[in-house]
Amino acid sequence: MDGITGAELIRAAALLGAGMSMGFGAIGPGIGEGFAAGKACEAIGRNPDEAGLLTRTMLVGQAVSESTGIYALVVALLLIFVVKG
Amino acid sequence: MEDLTQVATYSFELFGRHMTVNTATILNTWLVMAVLIVLSLVATRRTKKRIPNPAQRIAEVYVSSMDKLTRETLETTSRSYMPLVATMFLFLVLCNWLGIIPGLAEPTKDLNTPLSLGIMGFFITHTAAIREKGIATYLKEYCQPFFIMAPLNVIGELAKVVSISFRLFGNILGGAIIIAVVSHMIYSLVLPPFLYVFFSLFVGTIQAFVFTMLTITYIAVATK
Numbered sequence: 537m538d539g540i541t542g543a544e545l546i547r548a549a550a551l552l553g554a555g556m557s558m559g560f561g562a563i564g565p566g567i568g569e570g571f572a573a574g575k576a577c578e579a580i581g582r583n584p585d586e587a588g589l590l591t592r593t594m595l596v597g598q599a600v601s602e603s604t605g606i607y608a609l610v611v612a613l614l615l616i617f618v619v620k621g
Numbered sequence: 622m623e624d625l626t627q628v629a630t631y632s633f634e635l636f637g638r639h640m641t642v643n644t645a646t647i648l649n650t651w652l653v654m655a656v657l658i659v660l661s662l663v664a665t666r667r668t669k670k671r672i673p674n675p676a677q678r679i680a681e682v683y684v685s686s687m688d689k690l691t692r693e694t695l696e697t698t699s700r701s702y703m704p705l706v707a708t709m710f711l712f713l714v715l716c717n718w719l720g721i722i723p724g725l726a727e728p729t730k731d732l733n734t735p736l737s738l739g740i741m742g743f744f745i746t747h748t749a750a751i752r753e754k755g756i757a758t759y760l761k762e763y764c765q766p767f768f769i770m771a772p773l774n775v776i777g778e779l780a781k782v783v784s785i786s787f788r789l790f791g792n793i794l795g796g797a798i799i800i801a802v803v804s805h806m807i808y809s810l811v812l813p814p815f816l817y818v819f820f821s822l823f824v825g826t827i828q829a830f831v832f833t834m835l836t837i838t839y840i841a842v843a844t845k
Contacts, residue, residue, distance in 0.1 A: 596827070596831055599788075599827050600835075603791075606787065606792055607787060610787055610794075
């Protein structure tokens with residue numbers, strides 16, 4: 537045991553950063569998509585005939601609001617696979 | 622796990638420069654293109670007959686719904702953007718579905734494919750805006766609300782390309798990684814078919830639709 541070298545420290549920090557990036561980055565899309573789904577449920581309850589259109593609009597809106605979470609995923613993947621200590 | 626971000630490459634020297642070709646991505650893209658060409662040949666074969674074959678009926682429904690969608694979003698009667706949009710959606714859907722065949726990888730898993738489609742959309746959007754409004758009005762819009770905001774507007778336009786391509790890339794790569802992790806954990810004894818259905822068929826279709834819709838929306842915003 538010679539203690540932790542610089543390369544190991546960089547690797548550890550990159551892996552920790554990847555986990556933190558994914559954890560914090562998942563909060564926003566989680567709240568946003570749940571909010572969109574709740575509003576869509578309310579709208580379908582009021583207007584059941586338009587359920588198909590509402591579901592389609594909800595899915596597209598959720599896919600767009602998911603993008604911040606996807607950026608967090610890309611950052612996490614860069615930290616895991618690209619940063620070599 | 623390390624092979625997730627690696628693709629098969631072929632390197633050569635050309636005019637003193639080092640060129641690298643992602644062979645797996647190129648071959649899978651060619652496969653998708655071949656499937657599209659065969660499908661359209663089948664759909665347009667013997668169209669003079671009184672009773673059309675099933676492929677032609679499906680193609681007619683697809684083309685007319687895409688035409689309606691494009692014209693409603695762009696608020697025009699011109700059909701000039703419909704072929705681009707319909708082809709882009711079909712290409713992306715087939716690319717995202719290719720992962721369910723074992724041994725083949727989605728071309729959209731490589732950042733080069735979404736990024737080149739995003740850059741293509743960027744150039745089409747700005748060419749359409751200049752052609753529609755003239756170069757003076759087009760340049761004047763960058764100085765809204767004041768002249769000092771012009772760099773921010775330029776960065777905003779460039780960020781659209783990054784956002785639209787990284788969204789598609791991240792979704793497809795994330796799905797592929799989750800499938801690989803789950804398969805690794807259960808030693809690939811049972812392939813997780815429901816994961817393939819969710820990530821390839823469901824998410825792939827939605828992301829292809831979102832990419833296409835955003836491209837139309839960017840054109841609509843730029844030409845209005």
